[in-house]
Amino acid sequence: MPEPFLSIQYVRKSFGATTVVQDFNLDVEAGEFISFLGPSGCGKTTVLRMVAGFEEPSGGRIVIGGKDVTGLKPNQRNIGMVFQAYALFPNLTVAQNIGFGLKVAGVARAEIDSRVAEMLDIIKLPAGEFGARYPYQLSGGQQQRVALARALAPRPKVLLLDEPLSALDAKVRVSLREEIRSIQKKLGITTIFVTHDQEEALSISDRIVVMYGGKAEQVGTAFEIYNRPATRFVAGFVGTLNVLEGRLGNAGKVQVGSGEIALREEPAGGRSGDTVSLALRPEAIALGRRDGDDAVLPGEIADVHFLGSVIRVRVRAGDSIVSLDTFNNPATPPPRIGDKVEISFSSGDVMLLN
Amino acid sequence: MKINRFWSWLFFGVGALYFVLPLISTAEFSLKMRRGAYTLDAYWTVLADPRFQQTFTYSVLMALATIAFGVLLVVPTAYWVRLKLPRWRPVLEFITLLPLIIPPIVIVFGYIRLYNTSSWLPLTGSAMGTNLLLMFGYVILSLPYMYRAVDTGLRAIDVATLTEAAQSLGAGWVTILTRVILPNVAVAVLSGAFITFAIVIGEFVMAALLNRPSFGPYMQLLGANRAYEPAALAVIAFAITWGCMALIQFVSKFAPRAPGAQH
Numbered sequence: 001m002p003e004p005f006l007s008i009q010y011v012r013k014s015f016g017a018t019t020v021v022q023d024f025n026l027d028v029e030a031g032e033f034i035s036f037l038g039p040s041g042c043g044k045t046t047v048l049r050m051v052a053g054f055e056e057p058s059g060g061r062i063v064i065g066g067k068d069v070t071g072l073k074p075n076q077r078n079i080g081m082v083f084q085a086y087a088l089f090p091n092l093t094v095a096q097n098i099g100f101g102l103k104v105a106g107v108a109r110a111e112i113d114s115r116v117a118e119m120l121d122i123i124k125l126p127a128g129e130f131g132a133r134y135p136y137q138l139s140g141g142q143q144q145r146v147a148l149a150r151a152l153a154p155r156p157k158v159l160l161l162d163e164p165l166s167a168l169d170a171k172v173r174v175s176l177r178e179e180i181r182s183i184q185k186k187l188g189i190t191t192i193f194v195t196h197d198q199e200e201a202l203s204i205s206d207r208i209v210v211m212y213g214g215k216a217e218q219v220g221t222a223f224e225i226y227n228r229p230a231t232r233f234v235a236g237f238v239g240t241l242n243v244l245e246g247r248l249g250n251a252g253k254v255q256v257g258s259g260e261i262a263l264r265e266e267p268a269g270g271r272s273g274d275t276v277s278l279a280l281r282p283e284a285i286a287l288g289r290r291d292g293d294d295a296v297l298p299g300e301i302a303d304v305h306f307l308g309s310v311i312r313v314r315v316r317a318g319d320s321i322v323s324l325d326t327f328n329n330p331a332t333p334p335p336r337i338g339d340k341v342e343i344s345f346s347s348g349d350v351m352l353l354n
Numbered sequence: 355m356k357i358n359r360f361w362s363w364l365f366f367g368v369g370a371l372y373f374v375l376p377l378i379s380t381a382e383f384s385l386k387m388r389r390g391a392y393t394l395d396a397y398w399t400v401l402a403d404p405r406f407q408q409t410f411t412y413s414v415l416m417a418l419a420t421i422a423f424g425v426l427l428v429v430p431t432a433y434w435v436r437l438k439l440p441r442w443r444p445v446l447e448f449i450t451l452l453p454l455i456i457p458p459i460v461i462v463f464g465y466i467r468l469y470n471t472s473s474w475l476p477l478t479g480s481a482m483g484t485n486l487l488l489m490f491g492y493v494i495l496s497l498p499y500m501y502r503a504v505d506t507g508l509r510a511i512d513v514a515t516l517t518e519a520a521q522s523l524g525a526g527w528v529t530i531l532t533r534v535i536l537p538n539v540a541v542a543v544l545s546g547a548f549i550t551f552a553i554v555i556g557e558f559v560m561a562a563l564l565n566r567p568s569f570g571p572y573m574q575l576l577g578a579n580r581a582y583e584p585a586a587l588a589v590i591a592f593a594i595t596w597g598c599m600a601l602i603q604f605v606s607k608f609a610p611r612a613p614g615a616q617h
Contacts, residue, residue, distance in 0.1 A: 052518075052522060053521075054518055054521075073521070074518070074521040074522055075521045075522070075523075075524045075525055075526055078524070079522055080522065080523075081518070081519065081522040083515050083518070083519060085512055085515050087512065087515040087516055087518070087519035088519075089516065089519070089520075089534055089538070090511065090538055090610040091534075091537040091538050091610040100520070100523050100525075100533075101523035101524055104520075104523055104524045104525045104529055105524055134610070147519075150519075150523070151522070151523075154523060154524065160522075
């Protein structure tokens with residue numbers, strides 16, 4: 001196991017009697033792209049601000065590159081930060097904004113000019129056209145690119161991105177997130193990205209920290225988080241999830257409505273007669289009997305949404321409503337509400353929620 | 355609709371006359387020094403008076419010192435309160451409003467009692483000490499205007515985020531104040547500075563009671579002894595004030611635009 005480049009150890013933060021982050025631990029390798037994902041108020045931005053030095057931890061320590069930075073001021077940490085509101089200096093041009101950190105560090109003029117040109121090239125804003133513009137003369141996406149260049153220009157040890165795409169429209173958001181990821185890979189900079197948008201986190205991160213109630217609920221790759229959620233919260237927060245309530249029988253069998261599912265593994269500590277919650281992703285369920293599926297439940301069509309290439313069908317199975325997607329087939333009309341159907345899935349795809 | 359317009363114009367006209375008529379009368383009177391002709395004689399007499407030049411120069415220097423000290427006091431205070439002590443803003447607003455409630459004569463008598471020659475800090479014992487005292491008094495008088503101007507300027511920018519952005523780029527407090535905050539509130543500071551200038555140029559009570567050779571007491575002295583020159587002086591004083599107002603309007607065009615104001 002290599003030595004982590006950034007290590008957040010047992011970090012806590014309280015505001016008065018309210019604890020917003022509790023015993024948060026995370027080791028980040030050099031060059032890794034980590035996303036903090038969670039709903040508003042989960043403490044993700046507070047952790048980021050503690051790494052930046054804007055908030056003082058109530059306990060624990062933060063180590064960057066082997067050096068304990070917990071007591072250092074923000075301007076002594078050599079950390080680049082990009083804010084949701086861009087935070088470009090309105091009185092400075094694009095070039096002056098990007099060169100600000102270098103000027104503060106006392107870098108020679110010629111070197112600043114060359115680095116600014118290099119950064120403008122990286123963010124794909126031609127220096128001749130954009131260097132002399134003021135922030136108000138740029139679009140939101142361009143401003144955030146400049147903010148990224150400004151944060152990267154002094155070659156920080158760690159790059160922190162605090163919901164940098166939230167203020168942008170959907171199309172720009174997608175293109176800019178890909179650009180951020182590509183620049184991060186190119187420069188190999190250790191990055192923490194805070195977002196409440198799961199698609200953003202899933203699409204660009206090496207690892208994701210799903211946070212809830214000031215704690216890290218799960219740390220893992222996008223694949224692990226999506227397919228093997230560790231807690232009920234993670235399962236519900238990341239992606240769409242169908243939850244089937246059932247009653248545990250013998251030998252790992254669960255009664256759901258009038259159907260029965262045989263679990264591959266018996267739930268630890270579960271007793272016959274206990275109520276259990278089973279979770280399934282919509283893409284794991286098929287309408288009708290699918291070859292290879294070992295679990296079949298009877299149901300009734302409760303709702304149908306035609307979405308173009310995909311049809312989202314909601315099926316009532318016992319006391320639960322199950323949502324599933326089928327591809328549109330022009331030769332087959334979509335099911336109608338009230339139709340009696342069967343749904344099938346593999347018992348291996350069933351997640352037992354704690 | 356037409357009736358509304360009529361009444362609007364009527365009220366506007368009455369208001370305008372209320373303000374403009376005395377000014378026109380004063381200006382007209384100031385031009386009548388020579389019998390039977392409109393001349394600028396009263397203005398030339400005033401401008402040629404060595405006491406005018408001395409007192410005006412003194413007041414201009416006092417105004418500049420007041421502005422410099424006021425900016426150094428108000429900008430960091432307003433910035434710090436906005437950034438770190440937002441709950442204290444109402445308290446600060448109240449304190450800065452006090453000079454409008456407490457008459458200058460009370461303030462200056464307080465100064466004289468506190469800083470007289472037998473006190474622990476005998477500022478009134480020397481001309482320089484009294485000048486300093488007068489400047490502090492002027493800073494207090496201009497505080498409501500300077501503070502509000504700067505606070506309004508700070509409200510127009512995202513102080514907290516800009517500060518954090520600058521900090522993350524390695525800037526310390528002095529750099530943040532001088533390179534980020536001050537340039538972005540420069541127009542607001544200038545507005546406060548011009549109002550301060552206008553206040554100091556015309557101030558009478560403090561300068562008279564501290565016995566300093568400033569422009570206010572000179573205007574009073576001239577008004578008590580001459581006929582046409584005081585009117586000319588009043589017009590000059592108005593011109594200076596309006597000049598300051600025009601400069602506020604002019605410099606406000608150069609304010610850094612917030613990035614939100616895109617095209």
